[in-house]
Amino acid sequence: MINEEEINKLTKEALRSNLDSLGRIINFLGKYENSPIAKFGIYSIIFQYVFNTHEETGKLCRQCGGKCCKVGYPVPVYNFDYNEMKKHLQLKLQKQGDIYLLPRPCPFQKDWMCTIHQFKPYACLSYPFATEDEQMNTIKEYNGKGLPNFHVPEYCLSGKMVIEYMKEVYTNLKNKLNRDPSPKELYEEIKRIFSNK
Ligand code: SF4
Ligand code: SF4
Numbered sequence: 001m002i003n004e005e006e007i008n009k010l011t012k013e014a015l016r017s018n019l020d021s022l023g024r025i026i027n028f029l030g031k032y033e034n035s036p037i038a039k040f041g042i043y044s045i046i047f048q049y050v051f052n053t054h055e056e057t058g059k060l061c062r063q064c065g066g067k068c069c070k071v072g073y074p075v076p077v078y079n080f081d082y083n084e085m086k087k088h089l090q091l092k093l094q095k096q097g098d099i100y101l102l103p104r105p106c107p108f109q110k111d112w113m114c115t116i117h118q119f120k121p122y123a124c125l126s127y128p129f130a131t132e133d134e135q136m137n138t139i140k141e142y143n144g145k146g147l148p149n150f151h152v153p154e155y156c157l158s159g160k161m162v163i164e165y166m167k168e169v170y171t172n173l174k175n176k177l178n179r180d181p182s183p184k185e186l187y188e189e190i191k192r193i194f195s196n197k
Pocket of ligand 2: 069075109110114115117121
């Protein structure tokens with residue numbers, strides 16, 4: 001059984017493009033795959049892995065100008081993020097309850113880029129697919145059949161590209177299998193594609 005600290009660590013590793021950690025998280029969540037929420041969780045982390053790993057996103061984020069780091073509510077920084085960040089930075093963040101807050105516009109953004117990419121918080125690694133606020137309506141609407149209907153802001157060029165890319169991967173796999181692929185089969189397909197890049 002994986003404890004909460006290990007899940008947080010594995011999830012951050014997965015979102016930093018580690019396929020093995022992604023596989024371990026999916027195996028763990030796969031036990032609950034009959035629940036639409038767990039299935040949604042698996043798809044959201046696969047989409048986010050692709051978002052964080054796909055070679056096109058850097059170019060599109062540059063074109064967008066880094067809007068997600070400029071606008072919106074403050075970014076939550078959990079204790080496990082804070083402990084990692086403070087090894088590298090002198091941090092003075094406001095706290096609300098148990099959570100630290102990073103203001104937006106973010107002081108760590110330079111031009112369109114993140115200057116703390118190697119140790120940015122979980123919420124930044126999870127944007128936009130594994131971020132609950134961004135996908136709240138998608139979770140509510142999802143009935144566990146096929147891919148969730150992920151929504152991203154109109155200005156998020158990278159998010160829109162990933163949605164189209166994943167629909168194509170899913171449809172090709174569905175045609176090959178002659179049925180809807182399971183989330184684990186989608187992960188295996190993504191692993192095959194991204195291991196060969
Ligand atoms: S809003 Fe989307 S496209 Fe723009 S920088 Fe953020 S992730 Fe990239
Ligand atoms: S930490 Fe980096 S990714 Fe997160 S909001 Fe700030 S600049 Fe953006």
